[in-house]
Amino acid sequence: MRIKIATAHEIPEGQGRLFEAEDKKIVIHNVAGTFYASEGTCPHQGAPLDDAFMQGTQMTCRLHGWEFDLETGACSLIPGVTLEVYPVSVEEGDIYITLE
Numbered sequence: 664m665r666i667k668i669a670t671a672h673e674i675p676e677g678q679g680r681l682f683e684a685e686d687k688k689i690v691i692h693n694v695a696g697t698f699y700a701s702e703g704t705c706p707h708q709g710a711p712l713d714d715a716f717m718q719g720t721q722m723t724c725r726l727h728g729w730e731f732d733l734e735t736g737a738c739s740l741i742p743g744v745t746l747e748v749y750p751v752s753v754e755e756g757d758i759y760i761t762l763e
């Protein structure tokens with residue numbers, strides 16, 4: 664299912680914003696002009712991820728420091744833990760994500 668979730672101007676470069684779609688919290692990060700979508704809360708203890716520390720596509724949860732790759736969802740600290748990530752497309756300034 665493809666959903667329009669935001670407009671590009673809502674998410675300045677280097678920042679993340681939390682949205683809701685289909686009863687899910689979803690965070691969109693703008694990494695150097697490329698948008699990434701993932702679960703909006705940390706799979707550890709549910710901290711919101713819109714204000715996570717960012718280094719490229721590496722996202723670090725502010726609460727206890729779990730790190731996730733926004734391209735794959737893989738957690739580099741805890742093998743086997745994965746953050747759900749969603750395909751993103753941008754058309755005429757609108758951001759779309761695809762949920763299964």
Ligand code: FES
Pocket residue numbers: 705706707708709710724725726727728729
């Ligand atoms: S809630 Fe994110 S690392 Fe603990």
